[in-house]
Amino acid sequence: xxxxxxxxxxxxxxxxxxxxxxxxxxxxxxxxxxxxxxxxxxxxxxxxxxxxxxxxxxxxxxxxxxxxxxxxxxxxxxxxxxxxxxxxxxxxxxxxxxxxxxxxxxxxxxxxxxxxxxxxxxxxxxxxxxxxxxxxxxxxxxxxxxxxxxxxxxxxxxxxxxxxxxxxxxxxxxxxxxxxxxxxxxxxxxxxxxxxxxxxxxxxxxxxxxxxxxxxxxxxxxxxxxxxxxxxxxxxxxxxxxxxxxxxxxxxxxxxxxxxxxxxxxxxxxxxxxxxxxxxxxxxxxxxxxxxxxxxxxxxxxxxxxxxxxxxxxxxxxxxxxxxxxxxxxxxxxxxxxxxxxxxxxxxxxxxxxxxxxxxxxxxxxxxxxxxxxxxxxxxxxxxxxxxxxxxxxxxxxxxxxxxxxxxxxxxxxxxxxxxxxxxxxxxxxxxxxxxxxxxxxxxxxxxxxxxxxxxxxxxxxxxxxxxxxxxxxxxxxxxxxxxxxxxxxxxxxxxxxxxxxxxxxxxxxxxxxxxxxxxxxxxxxxxxxxxxxxxxxxxxxxxxxxxxxxxxxxxxxxxxxxxxxxxxxxxxxxxxxxxxxxxxxxxxxxxxxxxxxxxxxxxxxxxxxxxxxxxxxxxxxxxxxxxxxxxxxxxxxxx
Numbered sequence: 001x002x003x004x005x006x007x008x009x010x011x012x013x014x015x016x017x018x019x020x021x022x023x024x025x026x027x028x029x030x031x032x033x034x035x036x037x038x039x040x041x042x043x044x045x046x047x048x049x050x051x052x053x054x055x056x057x058x059x060x061x062x063x064x065x066x067x068x069x070x071x072x073x074x075x076x077x078x079x080x081x082x083x084x085x086x087x088x089x090x091x092x093x094x095x096x097x098x099x100x101x102x103x104x105x106x107x108x109x110x111x112x113x114x115x116x117x118x119x120x121x122x123x124x125x126x127x128x129x130x131x132x133x134x135x136x137x138x139x140x141x142x143x144x145x146x147x148x149x150x151x152x153x154x155x156x157x158x159x160x161x162x163x164x165x166x167x168x169x170x171x172x173x174x175x176x177x178x179x180x181x182x183x184x185x186x187x188x189x190x191x192x193x194x195x196x197x198x199x200x201x202x203x204x205x206x207x208x209x210x211x212x213x214x215x216x217x218x219x220x221x222x223x224x225x226x227x228x229x230x231x232x233x234x235x236x237x238x239x240x241x242x243x244x245x246x247x248x249x250x251x252x253x254x255x256x257x258x259x260x261x262x263x264x265x266x267x268x269x270x271x272x273x274x275x276x277x278x279x280x281x282x283x284x285x286x287x288x289x290x291x292x293x294x295x296x297x298x299x300x301x302x303x304x305x306x307x308x309x310x311x312x313x314x315x316x317x318x319x320x321x322x323x324x325x326x327x328x329x330x331x332x333x334x335x336x337x338x339x340x341x342x343x344x345x346x347x348x349x350x351x352x353x354x355x356x357x358x359x360x361x362x363x364x365x366x367x368x369x370x371x372x373x374x375x376x377x378x379x380x381x382x383x384x385x386x387x388x389x390x391x392x393x394x395x396x397x398x399x400x401x402x403x404x405x406x407x408x409x410x411x412x413x414x415x416x417x418x419x420x421x422x423x424x425x426x427x428x429x430x431x432x433x434x435x436x437x438x439x440x441x442x443x444x445x446x447x448x449x450x451x452x453x454x455x456x457x458x459x460x461x462x463x464x465x466x467x468x469x470x471x472x473x474x475x476x477x478x479x480x481x482x483x484x485x486x487x488x489x490x491x492x493x494x495x496x497x498x499x500x501x502x503x504x505x506x507x508x509x510x511x512x513x514x515x516x517x518x519x520x521x522x523x524x525x526x527x528x529x530x531x532x533x534x535x536x537x538x539x540x541x542x543x544x545x546x547x548x549x550x551x552x553x554x555x556x557x558x559x560x561x562x563x564x565x566x567x568x569x570x571x572x573x574x575x576x577x578x579x580x581x582x583x584x585x586x587x588x589x590x591x592x593x594x595x596x597x598x599x600x601x602x603x604x605x606x607x608x609x610x611x612x613x614x615x616x617x618x619x620x621x622x623x624x625x626x627x628x629x630x631x632x633x634x635x636x637x638x639x640x
Contacts, residue, residue: 007067009351010359011060016049018365019063021089025112025361026070028079032062033088039095041373050095067359078360080112093365094372105616109544110368111192112361117623118192118551120155122558130561131156137246137260138162139232139494141222142170144529144546145266146213147191149222151554160258161226162248168217168226171270172209177294177313178320180206183437187356187363188370188541191216195363197356202343203437234495235263237524242566242633244525261566262525264553265491269530269609272486272493274599276308280461288479291317298478302326306466306476308458310336314482315436319445328451329474331458331466335426338438340409345439371540378538379614382431382590392595395429399590402430413443420446423455431538431590433598487609488512488602490532498523499569511604515575515629516621517611518549519556524569524633527553533582534618535600535609537591545611545618552622559625559632567633574629585612 017039020032037059040050051059070076081089090106091097098106108117122131134157138148141163152159165173182189186199186209196212204212217223229251235244243259250256273290275281281288287298291313305325307314310332322328356363385396394400407425414420424443426433436442446453456468465475486492490512496504499522507522514520517534518527529549536542556568586592586607591600602608611618 006351006354007064009349010355011063011351013349013351014060014063014355014362015366015369016051016056016059017093017095018369019355019359019362020059021093021365021368022359022362023063023066024085024089025078025081026359027066030081030085030088033092038092041095070360071358074358086110086112089365090368093369098372102616105619106368106372108619109192109371110364112364116192118151118547120151120554120558122155122157122561127558127561128156130564131557132158134158134261134557134561135160135259136262136264136557137232137235137244137258138264138266140170140266140268141165141168141217141226141228142172142266142268143213143543144268144550145170145264146216146220146222147543147546148264148266148529148550148553149225150216150220151550152557153220153222153225155554155557157554157557159225160260161222162230162232162246163226163228164231166228167214168222169210169213170268172206172213174271175292175294175313176206176296177291177317179316180313181316182209183312184541185370185374187367188374189543191543192367192547194219195356195367197363198353199348201345201347203341203345232494234497235526236497236501237499237526239499242524261560262527262557264527264529265494265531266529267491267493269487269490269535270485272489273481274484274486275481276458276483278308278458278461283463284461284465284476284479285463286477286479288481290481290483292485300325300478303477304465304475305329305478305480306474307331307480307482308466309333309482309484311482311484312336312434312436313484315442317480317482318451319441322445322448322451326450328445328448329454329466329476330446330451331454331468331474332423333455333457334428334433335424336433337406337426337430337435338410338442339406339430339435340439341437342439344437345441371544374538374540382429382538384588384590384593386588392593393427393429395431395590395593399429399431406430409438410443413440414447417447420453423453428596429590429593432593432596433591433600435538484599487535487599490608491528496523496526498526511602511606512608513575513579515570515578516549516552516618518552518622519570519575521570521572521575524567525560527556529553532608533579533586534611536615537589537600537610540615544615548618548622552625555622555624556630559627559630563627563632564635565632566635568625569631569633570629571631582612583607586610588612 023032024030042048136159138145138161141161145161149161167173181203186204190196231249232246233249234247244263246258248256273292289295300321301324303325304327306329308331381398381402388396394403410425456470459467459469465473467473502522512532514528514531517531534545592607600607600609
C-alpha cells in the first residue's frame with residue numbers, strides 16, 4: 001500500500017486524542033488541544049471518543065498536513081513539552097482533569113524522555129563495583145524472570161536464571177490450548193521500554209506472545225544466563241555466610257548445589273493446574289487432561305467431549321473446539337461475567353500499525369490512554385459502598401450500573417435461547433470473580449445444536465462420563481478440565497528454609513503473605529515477584545506490577561551495595577502492618593464480598609491474591625526500599 005493511502009487509512013484508524021497529543025510534540029504547537037476536540041468517553045465503548053463527526057473530519061485534515069510535513073524531515077529534533085503543557089496533554093487525552101496526585105506517576109509511565117524510575121540507578125563507580133560482587137539466582141524465565149534479567153544486566157549485577165522448561169516464555173510457553181490469548185490489550189501487555197508496533201491483533205494469541213518474549217531474550221542476550229530444563233527444588237539460607245544454597249535437579253537427573261547472595265522467585269501465581277475435588281476422577285477410561293496441559297495428540301473431531309469448568313481458559317477454548325466435536329457438554333458451577341469487548345479477536349488495522357511506527361510519540365500516548373482508561377478509571381465501578389442495600393448482586397450504585405450494562409449485553413445475545421438467560425448471567429457482583437472479555441463467541445458456542453450447558457452439580461465421574469446430582473449420566477469420550485490453577489498455593493513446588501531453618505510454607509501456614517508481595521520476615525534477600533496480594537482484577541496489566549516490583553528488588557540490591565550490607569530482612573512489624581491494611585482494604589471491593597467465593601480467596605476465606613489499592617499506590621510503594629523497613633546485616637569485622 002502506498003504511503004499516501006496508508007496515511008489516509010491511518011487517520012481513519014487513529015485514536016484521535018492520542019494522535020492530537022502526539023502532534024503537539026511533533027509540531028511544538030499546543031493549539032492541537034482545542035476545547036471542542038476534547039474527548040468524552042463512554043464506559044465500555046471503545047472507539048467512541050465523543051468528538052462530533054464534523055470535528056473529527058477537521059482533525060484528520062489538519063493532522064494529514066502536519067504528518068506529511070514531518071515525513072519530509074523526520075530527523076528534525078522535536079521539542080519536549082514542559083511540565084504544565086505535559087499535564088494539559090494528559091488531561092486532554094484522559095478526557096477530564098487527572099487528579100493532582102497522579103501527575104508524577106503518569107509522567108513516569110509515559111516516559112516521554114525515554115527515561116523512567118524503573119531504570120536501574122547504578123551509575124556511581126563504587127556502586128558498580130559493589131554490584132559486580134553480588135550474584136542473584138532468578139527462578140523462572142517467563143515475563144517477570146526475563147524482566148529481572150534485563151534490569152540486573154543493566155545494573156551490572158551477575159545473575160543466573162533457572163527454568164524447568166526448555167525455552168523462555170513461562171505461561172506463554174506452557175499454555176497451548178486452542179484459542180489461548182492475552183486478555184489485556186497488547187499495546188499495554190508488553191514491556192514499557194519494549195513496545196511492539198506490529199502486534200497483529202489487539203489481544204494476541206499465545207504463539208505471538210511467545211515470539212515476543214523469545215525476541216526479548218535474544219535482543220538482551222539473556223539465553224547465555226539461563227539454565228533450561230532444570231528444577232530448583234530447594235533454597236536454604238546459610239546464616240554464617242549470608243548466602244542462599246540452591247539445590248538444582250537437571251533433566252538428566254543430576255543434582256547440583258549453587259550459591260547466590262539473593263534469590264528472586266519469578267514463577268507467578270497461575271502455573272500449577274488445579275483439578276476439581278470430584279469422586280471418580282481417576283476412573284474415566286478415555287483421555288482426560290487439564291487445559292494447561294493440553295493433549296495435542298488427542299483427536300477431538302467427531303468425539304463426545306465433556307468440559308468441567310467455565311473460567312477464563314474454557315471461555316477461550318470452548319468456542320474453538322465446539323465446531324469440531326460431535327457433542328460438547330460444558331459443566332458450569334457459576335457463570336463468568338463477560339465484559340463487552342467487540343474487538344477481542346480483531347486484527348490491528350494496518351493504518352494503526354503505520355501510525356505507531358511513523359508518528360513520533362503516538363505509541364506512548366496511545367498506551368497512556370489504554371493505561372488510564374483501564375486502570376484507576378475503572379476502579380470506582382467495583383468499589384463497595386458500605387451503605388449499599390440493593391442486594392448481593394452488586395456492591396454499590398456504580399457496580400450496579402456496570403452490572404446492568406454487562407447483563408444487558410449478555411441477555412441480548414441469548415434472546416433466541418431463553419433457556420440460557422438465567423444460566424449465563426451471574427448472580428454475584430461484577431469484579432467478584434475474574435471477568436472475561438466477551439465478543440460474542442462464547443455464547444454463540446453455547447447456542448450451537450451440538451453443545452449443552454449443564455449447571456446441575458456434578459456428583460461423580462464414571463468410566464464413561466459424568467454423573468450429575470439429578471442422576472443423569474452424560475457420556476463422553478474425552479474429559480477436559482478448565483478448572484484453573486492453585487493460585488493461593490504460592491511457591492508450592494519450592495522448599496524455602498530461612499533463618500534458623502524456618503520453613504516458608506510452615507511460616508505461612510497456607511495463608512501466604514509478603515510485604516508489598518515481595519519480602520517476608522526471616523527470609524533475607526529472598527524476593528517474590530507476582531507474590532501474595534499483587535494480582536489485579538480490573539485495572540491494568542500485570543507487566544506494570546512486575547516492572548514496579550523488579551524496580552524495588554533492584555533497589556534493595558542497590559541499598560545493600562550502598563551500605564555494605566550482606567543481608568536485608570524486612571521487619572516483622574512493617575510486614576504485619578502492611579498486611580493488616582491490605583486485608584482491611586480488600587473488604588471494600590467486589591472481590592472481597594462475603595457473598596462471593598473465588599480463587600482470589602484462600603482456604604481461610606482471606607483474599608490472598610489481589611491488590612486492593614490503586615496502581616499509583618503500588619508505584620509509589622515500590623519506588624525504592626525505605627531502609628527503616630529493614631534490618632540490614634553488615635559484613636562482620638575481620639578478626640586481627
